[in-house]
Amino acid sequence: MNRAIVCIVGRPNVGKSTLFNKIVGKRIAITEDKPGVTRDRIYAEGEWLNRHFTVIDTGGLEPDNEDMIMSNIKRQAQIAIDTADVILFVVDGLEGLNTTDKEVGEILRKSGKEVILACNKIDTPKNPDEIYEFYELGFGEPMVISAEQGLGIGDLLDEIIEHFPEDVNTEEEDDLIRVAFIGKPNAGKSSLINKILGEERLIVTNIPGTTRDSIDSYFEYDDNQYVFVDTAGLRRKRSIYEKIERYSVIRTLTAVDRSNICVLVIDATEGVTEQDSKIAGYAHDNGKAMIVAVNKWDLIQKHDKTYREFEREIREKLGFINYAPIVFISALTGQRLNKLLELISIVNNNYNLRISTGVLNDIVNKAVLMNQPPSDKGKRCRIYYGTQISVQPPKFVIFVNNKELMHFSYERYLENQIRNHFGFVGSPIHFEFREKSGK
Structure with a gap:
């Protein structure tokens, strides 16, 4: 109903x-x-x-x-x-x-x-x-x-x-997947959501700043129920004059906070901007799953290396979200919007993926055999075992003899080994290192 x-x-x-x-x-x-x-x-x-x-x-x-x-x-x-x-x-x-x-x-x-x-x-x-x-x-x-x-x-x-009709649903819905569309003003976020929904749910004009609130739209795809959240684009601070504009920035950050997945919409005609990096950084710091959607791809003159060059620019400027898949789309023509919807479904599955303790420790033990943990002044970090304690985002606790000996480069190595086996496409992975006495 x-x-x-x-x-x-x-x-x-x-x-x-x-x-x-x-x-x-x-x-x-x-x-x-x-x-x-x-x-x-x-x-x-x-x-x-x-x-x-x-x-x-x-x-x-x-x-x-x-x-x-x-x-x-x-x-x-x-x-x-x-x-x-x-x-x-x-x-x-x-x-x-x-x-x-x-x-x-x-x-x-x-x-x-x-x-x-x-x-x-x-x-x-x-x-x-x-x-x-x-x-x-x-x-x-x-x-x-x-x-x-x-x-x-x-x-x-x-x-x-x-006054509710008898045939409507008033039961609680707790399985909605919230997807926030984020990015700078005029990147095409509203047009993108309208194209997916197949209706003019959001006002779209060429006047920057038309969207001031974060706006929810409900959508069903691949047996999942989604809430798509359109957000006001983040501007440079010197461009924020009105109190309402400041509210809009707060509302955008709040939309990220209450989302599961963030789709960073980049304007292909402008490339990655400082605003894109800031809002992506906020989403990453808050552990959100992410997809990068390069919009207005139909307006770009292309040659055989255009795609790879643009992808390389994104990876260089947004290296902290290298786990996020990239899709090149056009809200105007509908180009690759099906691919974007498929990615949203895939990323949601990865954001909620659990690895059994046994399988995780097989991966960790093999990683240790191939590359020993770091040492300092004759003391070597020993890894005893690991377990996954949560999802959204996936978080792993690794028990070690001395967490001060664990280096961020080895943490990145462990993350890469886990990703090599399970992907976790679009999802950040968090680690917590806890000390435990030897066996």
């Missing part, structure tokens, strides 16, 4: 994103007292009384505004409305009813969906007279709330789950 979907709509600056964050229990959508901050559809999971559902935040609707960004916002909101089971229509209870509210209400009436009207920003015991103006919209009795203060949210959630 499909997941129950709740869509939050309304004109700009009525508190939709604040309410969204309150419902999902964490700060995902950027909230700022400024119209137009939320531009795309932002997805997150909500739960109430053990009923699980997807919540969609949308950009503020201004039906008569024909600005290019606003037109995209309207299209995104309409798609969200079309996919929703319940629509949460948010209005400003302090300002009262205005013309834009009426225009949004007309759009929602035409949708034929279940609509719950929420009058926000009411944090006083007595309701202002402006509340009663909203009966004119024809959606029944308004629910009085304050998203900022958390007032009335429980009653609102009671009403929402009461």
